[in-house]
Every structure is written in structure tokens, then in C-alpha cells.
Amino acid sequence: MxxxxxxxxxxxxxxxxxxxxxxxxxxxxxxxxxxxxxxxxxxxxxxxxxxxxxxxxxxxxxxxxxxxxxxxxxxxxxxxxxxxxxxxAVKEFYRTGLPLLIQQTSGYIALATGIFLFGAAIAWWYAWQDPAFLPLIVPQELITKVRDKHELWMGSIVGIEPLASSGITVNNISVSFAAITGGMTAGLYTAYIMGYNGLSIGAIATLVGQNNLAYPFWAFVFPHGALELPAIFFAGGAGLLIARAILFPGKYRRLDALRFYGSKAVQLIFAIVPMLVIAGTIEGFFSPNPNVNDAIKYLVGIILFTLLVLYCSKKSKFTS
Known part of the structure; x- marks a missing residue:
């Protein structure tokens, strides 16, 4: 050369x-x-x-x-x-794309929330009407601790915070993914998960309320629940999106509807998982901490929920 x-x-x-x-x-x-x-x-x-x-x-x-x-x-x-x-692109998705997606799927999220609240209302009603109802939903040892010893159970987390936090996070993510994939059963399993979790929360809330422990109980729940429960509702909404594609594909062929609505459900996971990781960390390390005043826990929960609402209601630059 x-x-x-x-x-x-x-x-x-x-x-x-x-x-x-x-x-x-x-x-x-x-x-x-x-x-x-x-x-x-x-x-x-x-x-x-x-x-x-x-x-x-x-x-x-x-x-x-x-x-x-x-x-x-x-x-x-x-x-x-x-x-x-x-x-x-990731930053832009979390900045504007995800809030817009949540707004677009808010009807499905609201329906999942409604099923959860309906289950909680049923539990509250029957727990006050029939004392035999609570043992059907709540473990007997928990009932004994609250009703007979007048104690809550959250203290068991203290001392094993890392293990408890990781276990809580993994369990909540498992429940969320079950709610999402439950959409493939035409939404029946998704509805069951939302309803049963509502029953559980409603029954436990009634139990602690009947025994004058509601204030410390909700002080424990508020900090992590401000993110954990909405994440579960998002998962339920994602499952119902998939159910919509199966039951009511509309102008799409059913397979195309599954692709369209399924992609939205998958994108919601990018909200659900981070929220549950943060919530699990709070539930493991902060919520059960006896050194933190209950009023501070309520305040933290209110602040986190307010920030979440503000984030979800952000207006995209592409919308008027």
C-alpha cells in the first residue's frame, strides 16, 4: 500500500x-x-x-x-x-411520562381502589355485627394480643429491621405482580386480591378500633401505607387493564389490545416497584420505631401522600 x-x-x-x-x-x-x-x-x-x-x-x-x-x-x-x-429518556419518563400514564389509567386504578375499599367496608360492617367474623380473617394470635393483652404486634420488627424490610418488600412486590398477572383471568384474580386485601385491612382496623388502639395502629400504617397502598392500587389497575384487553378489546383485535393495554400495565411497574421498595424500607426501619413520636409518623405519612398526589397530577408539557 x-x-x-x-x-x-x-x-x-x-x-x-x-x-x-x-x-x-x-x-x-x-x-x-x-x-x-x-x-x-x-x-x-x-x-x-x-x-x-x-x-x-x-x-x-x-x-x-x-x-x-x-x-x-x-x-x-x-x-x-x-x-x-x-x-x-428514563428521566423524562419519570418526570412527565409516568404521571401522564397514571392519569390515563386512573379509571382502572380507581376501580381497583373501589374493590379494595368495598372489601374493607364489608369487613368493618360484619366485624361490628358478628364477633365470630374476625377469626375468619385475622389470625387468632393477633386477636389474642390485641384483645386480651391490649398490645399491637409491630414491636416484633424492632431489632430485625433489615430482614423485616426486605421480607416486607418482597412480599408486597409478589402481591402486586399477582394482581397484575391476575388480569389474564379476565380480572377475576385481580379483583380477588384487591377484595381480600381490603377485607384484611378492614378487619384488622376494626379490631384495633374496638380495643382503643386505632391511634398507634394508624401511626404505624401511615408512613409506609402512604406509598404501599397506592402501589397496590396501581397494580390492581394494571391487572384490570389487561382484563379490559381480554373482555373489551374494542376496535382492536384481542391480541393487539393485549399488546396495547399490556404495555401500559408493564409501564406502571416502573411506579409500583420503586414505591414498594421505599415503603418497605420505611415499614422496616421507621414505622415501628418506638423512639419516633406517633404525631411525627402521621406527619410523614401525610407529607409522602401529598407529594405522591402532586406527582401523579403533574401536567405533561404535551397536554393543555
Whole structure:
């Protein structure tokens, strides 16, 4: 190979790549037009090949070093830049996309919440009307502790906070995923999970209320429940989305409806899992802490729930 002739033929591309990289390094990838980005990628590939050829043909240290520098700079901007764009897309999804998705699916989330509250109301009604009802829902040892010893059970978490926190988180995520996948049963299993959890909470709340322990009980529940319960409702809403695709595909073919509504259900997981991880951490380390005043726990719960409502009601820049 005639080295000088090869250099003369390829040098224009090297200078062009150097100029594009210089612009990106100073002003960012967004400063390039679409065709310039395509040119940048094409030039990077050809210069990477030139670098390999320069090494094998012993084109000289200076040329080889310059091509190595161009190749390295090109790699950093193209591949690391794409990672930055991916992270930017993630940030944008959490900033505007997720609140918009929650608003779009709010009807399904509200229906799941309604099923939960209906179960809680049934438990409250029957627990006051029939003393034999509570043992059907609440474990007997818990009833004995509250009714006979006049104590709550949260103290058992103290001392094993990391283990309790991880166990709580895993259990809640399992319940949520069961509620989501329950949509494949035309929503029957999703409705069962929401209703049964409502029954459980309603029965326990009635038990502690009957024994004048409601204030400390809700002080324990509020901090983590402000995120945990909405996350469960989101999961129920996701399951009902899938059920909608199966039962009422509308203008779509059923398979297309499953893809459309299923994608929305999957996206809700990006809200559910972080919320449950935070809630599990709070429930393990903060909620049962006897050194934290109950009023502070109520305040933390109210603040977290308020922030969640504000986040979910954010207006997207794409909406009026």
C-alpha cells in the first residue's frame, strides 16, 4: 500500500470527523442535524477501520496516534452519548411520562381502589355485627394480643429491621405482580386480591378500633401505607387493564389490545416497584420505631401522600 497516497485520500474524512467531534464535545450531540449525526456514525466506522489498517501497515507513529485519538473520541461520543440519551429518556419518563400514564389509567386504578375499599367496608360492617367474623380473617394470635393483652404486634420488627424490610418488600412486590398477572383471568384474580386485601385491612382496623388502639395502629400504617397502598392500587389497575384487553378489546383485535393495554400495565411497574421498595424500607426501619413520636409518623405519612398526589397530577408539557 502506498502510505502517502492512502493518507491523502483519507485525510479529508479524518478532518471532517475531527470537526464534528469538536462540535459535539463543545455543544453536545443536539447541536448536530440529523444528517450530521448519520455522517458522524459513518465516519467513525471508516476511521476505526483506518486505524486498524494504519497499525497493520505501519503507517507511522504520528498517523497511528492521531487515528487512535479520533477513534477513542468517536467511541466516547457515539456510545457513551447514547447511554446518556437513554438515561435522559428514563428521566423524562419519570418526570412527565409516568404521571401522564397514571392519569390515563386512573379509571382502572380507581376501580381497583373501589374493590379494595368495598372489601374493607364489608369487613368493618360484619366485624361490628358478628364477633365470630374476625377469626375468619385475622389470625387468632393477633386477636389474642390485641384483645386480651391490649398490645399491637409491630414491636416484633424492632431489632430485625433489615430482614423485616426486605421480607416486607418482597412480599408486597409478589402481591402486586399477582394482581397484575391476575388480569389474564379476565380480572377475576385481580379483583380477588384487591377484595381480600381490603377485607384484611378492614378487619384488622376494626379490631384495633374496638380495643382503643386505632391511634398507634394508624401511626404505624401511615408512613409506609402512604406509598404501599397506592402501589397496590396501581397494580390492581394494571391487572384490570389487561382484563379490559381480554373482555373489551374494542376496535382492536384481542391480541393487539393485549399488546396495547399490556404495555401500559408493564409501564406502571416502573411506579409500583420503586414505591414498594421505599415503603418497605420505611415499614422496616421507621414505622415501628418506638423512639419516633406517633404525631411525627402521621406527619410523614401525610407529607409522602401529598407529594405522591402532586406527582401523579403533574401536567405533561404535551397536554393543555
Amino acid at each position: 502506498n502510505i502517502q497516497r492512502w493518507i491523502a485520500r483519507r485525510e479529508t474524512d479524518w478532518k471532517r470527523l475531527d470537526a464534528l467531534l469538536g462540535q459535539v464535545e463543545k455543544k453536545g450531540i443536539k447541536s448536530l442535524k440529523a444528517e450530521e449525526i448519520a455522517t458522524l456514525a459513518s465516519l467513525y466506522r471508516s476511521v476505526a477501520a483506518d486505524f486498524a489498517r494504519a497499525r497493520t501497515q505501519q503507517a507511522g507513529n504520528l498517523i497511528t496516534q492521531n487515528l487512535q485519538s479520533l477513534t477513542t473520541r468517536g467511541y466516547n461520543q457515539i456510545y457513551q452519548g447514547s447511554r446518556r440519551q437513554e438515561w435522559q
